[in-house]
Structures are given as C-alpha cells and as structure tokens.
Amino acid sequence: MNREELVRQIKSKRSFLCIGLDTDIKKIPSHLLELEDPVFEFNKQIIDATKDLCVAYKPNIAFYESMGVNGWNSLQKTLDYIPKDIFTIADAKRGDIGNTSNMYARAFFENMNFDSVTIAPYMGSDSVTPFLEFEDKWAIVLALTSNKGGLDFQKTEDKNGKQLFEQVLETSKQWGTEKNMMYVVGATRVEQLAEIRKIIPNHFLLVPGVGAQGGNVQDVAKYGMNEDCGILVNSSRGIIYASSDIDFAEKAREESEKLQHKMDILLSENGI
Amino acid sequence: MNREELVRQIKSKRSFLCIGLDTDIKKIPSHLLELEDPVFEFNKQIIDATKDLCVAYKPNIAFYESMGVNGWNSLQKTLDYIPKDIFTIADAKRGDIGNTSNMYARAFFENMNFDSVTIAPYMGSDSVTPFLEFEDKWAIVLALTSNKGGLDFQKTEDKNGKQLFEQVLETSKQWGTEKNMMYVVGATRVEQLAEIRKIIPNHFLLVPGVGAQGGNVQDVAKYGMNEDCGILVNSSRGIIYASSDIDFAEKAREESEKLQHKMDILLSENGI
Helix, strand or coil: CCHHHHHHHHHHHCCCEEEECCCCCCCCCHHHHHCCCHHHHHHHHHHHHHCCCCCEEECEHHHHHCCHHHHHHHHHHHHHHCCCCCEEEEEEEECCCHHHHHHHHHHHHHHCCCCEEEECCCCCHHHHHHHHCCCCCEEEEEEECCCCCHHHHCCCEECCCCEHHHHHHHHHCCCCCCCCEEEEECHHHHHHHHHHHHHCCCCEEEECCECCCCECHHHHHHHHCECCECEEEEECHHHHCCCCCCCHHHHHHHHHHHHHHHHHHHHHHCCC | CCHHHHHHHHHHHCCCEEEECCCCCCCCCHHHHHCCCHHHHHHHHHHHHHCCCCCEEECEHHHHHCCHHHHHHHHHHHHHHCCCCCEEEEEEEECCCHHHHHHHHHHHHHHCCCCEEEECCCCCHHHHHHHHCCCCCEEEEEEECCCCCHHHHCCCEECCCCEHHHHHHHHHCCCCCCCCEEEEECHHHHHHHHHHHHHCCCCEEEECCECCCCECHHHHHHHHCECCECEEEEECHHHHCCCCCCCHHHHHHHHHHHHHHHHHHHHHHCCC
C-alpha cells in the first residue's frame, strides 16, 4: 500500500488505529481451543469485529513463530483474511547483513505479502536498505521503543548531546523516503515526540504503548500528528484481550470504538 | 550445552570452527533440486562431511524463513540431524519487549531445541534477559558486527569517548554470566578485539566474517583468544559454497580442514 492510499483510508475511516494481533494461544477464550486453528479463528473474529474501525493490523511475529509451522500457517491465513484496503505490519524486528536482510524482505513482502516490516537499526544501513527496494512496501525502523530496556541505549548522548535514537533518525532517513520508511516511537515517550518531529516532520510514526503500557492517544496526537495525520497508534492487549470470554470480539469492538471516537475528534481538531 | 562441555569439545576436536548453514536454494548444486527437501539434503551432506572438524553449526534463520513452511521444516530436520555434542546457534538476531522476547526464546529453545540465539541489543535489557532464563541455553548479543552498516551506529562515541558497542558490552554483561552470554564481534573488526577483551575477558565471542568477508583466523586468535579458547570463528559461504558442483561436500570438508588445521596450531600455541 502506498502513502496516498494509507492517508485516504485514515481520512475516510476517521481513524489512525492499528490493532496488534499478538495472539497467544494461552490467552484466547477456551471455547476456541476445540477448533482446528484457534489462533486464526480468534484473529478472524477480531478482524470481523474491528475492520471498519482501524486502518492497520500488526501481528507480532513472535507469537506465531513460537508455535512453529502451525503458527506460520495461522499467520498466513490471518494475513490473507485481512481486507486489502487495510495496511499490514509484520512486527518482526528483523535486521541482518545486506544479503540476509534481503532474504527477510522476500519472506515478508513476497511470500507473505505484508505491506511493511519493523526493523532493528543496530546493524546500520545494509540491514535496512534491502527492505526499501520493493514497490509500495515499507521499512518501519525502531527509533525510541516503549519498553523499559528502551532506555538502556537509545537515549545515550553522543559528544554533541545527540541521543542514539536521534542519530538513528537523522542517519536512516537518508536511506529512504517518507513514502517507504516509518519509525517506531513508543507512546510512553511522548515527551520526545516534538523533538522527533523536528528531525522527521513528514514521516509516519508507528506508536505502540497505548493502553496496557500506559500511553494515551491525545498526547500522541498533540505532539506527533502532522498534516497527513502521520501517526498509526497501536493497541494490542487492550483490544484483543478486553474480554477473555465468548464476547471477546464484541468487547474488542467496544474498545476499538472508544479509541476511534477519540481519533475522529483529534483528526477534526487538526483539520484532517 | 553448557560452557564446560563446549570447552571440552574445542579441546578434543582441536577446533573452534563454527560452520554457517546459510543454505540458499538458488546456490545449491542443481542435482539436489530433484530431491524432496533439497535444503535439508544439502545440509545433511555438509554435516556428514564436516562434523568432526567443527564444534558449532549456525543456520542463519533468514534463509529458512524466506522459504516459508518448507523452510521451517528443513530447519527442524537439520537441527535434529546435528550430533548432540555440537553447539547449535540460531542466527536469528531477534529481540523485542520482554513478554515477546520470551516467545522467541520458547520458539528457539523449547520448540526447536537450539543451544543459543543471536540477539540485537537495541531494545535493551528486557529484550535479552528472557533468553537467559533457560538452563544451558545462551543469548549471543550483537556487539560489533562485520557488515558495512555496522559502522553507522556501533562506533558512535558518547560524552566519555565510549563507543556504543562498548556501552552494550559493559551494560549487558551485567544481565547474565559468561556461562549464558556470548557476543558477536566481526572478524573484520580485529583491531577492536584487544579493547573488547578488557571489558569481557572471559566471555565467548562468536566471530563471523572470516573468508568471504575478509577476516583471518590468526588475527582473531591473537587478539581474542582466552584461556578457555573463548572464540567461535564462523565461516559460511567459504565452506558451504566452496564448490557448486556434485563435489560440494568434499570441497566443504577441504576448506574446513584448512581452518581446523590452523586452529589446532593456534590452540597449541596458546597452551590449550
């Protein structure tokens, strides 16, 4: 999916919600476990209940990889089930030397047909650029993550007072464009969003950490939104595990509606 | 596998060779393509030809992941075929927030029974520590990688002149011990090995970049070896693609023998 189409979807759905399909077989309602592919059935019902309220789905690949071949099958079926006008993110945090990153890019873009993959930047340019060679596909580079360990290295200052995540933004933005790169910035780091927007005013940001991790969508929009919206706010556990019972899809829809309603207002307030 | 057993294997085989099973279906000899699982057949013959000369095998997961479910099956069969007294490394460069890294750890340690996984440190402590909770399993953290992009961020100096990879070593060594953590240091960065040994004198280092990428084993041993040997030198393309013809396994053995012979001398010179 290209940027124009993504922006069109945001404007038409009045939403910049991304739903994280972090589907853990140990957490899904027990009545699904009798079915042949419980993980896919769970995802299917979540998608059916929320697809008019979100613009992106983001399966975290670890949850599928941990189930071996069955997990990869559930993932592929899930991806095939997602409507084509919804942006898809393989939250895989991959990255390797050039010829190997190209293998990962082919795995997610060609074999599975994801729109985007998240990438860890530690190995630098040749770990990211192979993902930029596919038309209408995106590399989403980790900048400032929402987890506790995100503070271990990402905010280390260099001799000029520049923090590592700022160096990552400044260097990596030269590898691609705002039409094939996005950045991960945790919702728990909103105090940095204004600074980040000075470095990358136009890029889309993927913002996890709303809900279970404590971030809130108003603050993210206040400091992160640009004229194309420019943010995808992800919620995973807060939506998909809103209920652990037979009404899980219904409750997932209710939580998604709450967020979408806030997003509609925020988009309007920003003239979008 | 625990550290004592690994050291015992090194001393007994007179080798610290790790062979990278970066098996690309586009590069393997054409006569294998008629078989049901060409990737596994290739690996099987490489293993048969080299298992007395090396102490570790390291499949790079991207090569298998890019083949979808078939690739994961080939990988599992390969892993099951590797003799149990040889150390296995899932070169996956994973890493995510804590509960998600735990999923990756289960995937590689429990489902597939690898001895170790390579980890990208950008997301900090909780991306690494879940891998340290499994008995006799190892986290191998990227420190200074052999690729061109390795210079983009890893050598950035902080206010005290400390480079990022040094910060990664100093901080992360506190998360585990020399019995469950190793570090990746590229053979193309030998000039840094003496400095690295000041920070982590006892840890094992996984050293890729010998052969196709230009590093050499004597320099690695000179600056990196400690009293337990403390290095695993990896060669991938230089061994497994030494011939692209029907004699590929024989040629792989010849290349492995050349390296093992050098390693035997280096071990003796260091009193091991």
